[in-house]
Amino acid sequence: MEQPLLQHIGQQIQAQGGWIGFDAFMALALYTPYLGYYTRGATVFGALPQGQRDASGATVGAGSDFVTAPEMTPLFGQALARQVAQALQATGTDEVWEFGAGSGALARQLLDALATLGVAVRRYTIVDLSLPLRARQRATLAAHADTVRWVDELPAALHGVVVGNEVLDAMPVKLLARVAGVWHERGVACAVDATGTRLVWQDRPTDLRPPIDIPGEHDYVTEIHPQGEAFVRTLAERLQAGALFLLDYGFPESEYYHPQRHMGTVMCHRAHQADGDPLADVGNKDITAHVNFTGIAVAAQDAGLEVLGYTNQAHFLINCGLVEAMQDAPLPERVAAQKLILEHEMGEFFKVIGLTRGPYWEALGFARGDKTHRL
DSSP: OOSHHHHHHHHHHHHTTSOEEHHHHHHHHHHSTTTSTTTSOOOOBSOOOTTOBOTTSOBOOSOOSBOOHHHHOTHHHHHHHHHHHHHHHHHTOOEEEEESOTTSHHHHHHHHHHHHTTOOOSEEEEEOSOHHHHHHHHHHTGGGTTTEEEESSOOSSEEEEEEEESOGGGSOOEEEEEETTEEEEEEEEEEEETTEEEEEEEEEEOSOOOSSOOOSSSOEEEEEOHHHHHHHHHHHHHEEEEEEEEEEEEEOHHHHTOTTOTBOSOEEEETTEEESOTTSSTTSSEEEOOEEHHHHHHHHHHTTOEEEEEEEHHHHHHHTTHHHHHHTSOHHHHHHHHHHHOIIIIITTEEEEEEEESSOOOOGGGSSSOOGGGO
């Protein structure tokens, strides 16, 4: 355990009596200052694999671990901007908040598109824990320097439209494992052998349970999302006027905890390859888990928000005018945009949930294909 991050995690495990929950491990692996995956300063997303082309048609070399929708094509942000514009008008607000802004590509797309639509944004606030990514965002958003600001924490009262693209999946989750009919919390410990000290799984009996019963007695691993749900609850409590749109991969509760989904959803990403071992190569790859959108909706409603809608990304973007925008776009952008809506690509895999403070209003993105009833 020579690496500084592994040493730090080992110290934390020792300080906690030899065991930490997976949520604590995931937080350390991703967000330990200057050592974690998102805070170490390396470029972790934004480029496509070797040999693929970006929206402009240029070949981009390796050097990232994954690519998000805004990096694939600006048509993504332009479509989302139509929903943001409607939400600003419906809620009588003039601020936009973005969590986990990544490279800053989505912020730039939204600000450019909103200006084209004639929508004045008084302030665009980014909340991002990564100082290296903040530097990248400042460079990307140089043309909007008078509008954009960065903050470390939320104010007591919040007004505006909040967006988060692939934010919830990177929030630490607790792992639960049903083994021989008994539920355990799966955590991380240290083991010493001839090769040195390494991280290993260790289960402890727990009273924690998934939110719904899972039929059968077969061994079963899954996640619960207290941090993601607490995040939405905090946003809801502080949002005095406005709306919230979260885009991510996940399922409603009945699909998330399906008896056949017995291996859970935790996944790692590095160099555009996926693997299922978060204890290997810690700090050098992303760790994610799918989102339980039912839990997100319930947390928001408990804190006083109304659900505007829930649907897959394809329906949402099509409702927001993506197909029409594709007609006038260059061929490479049209090809990239197709990946956003095709069922076997991102169209069904990704979902969108919309929430608002105050009376319900008909949100553009959920006009067709709303699946709120499935939450």
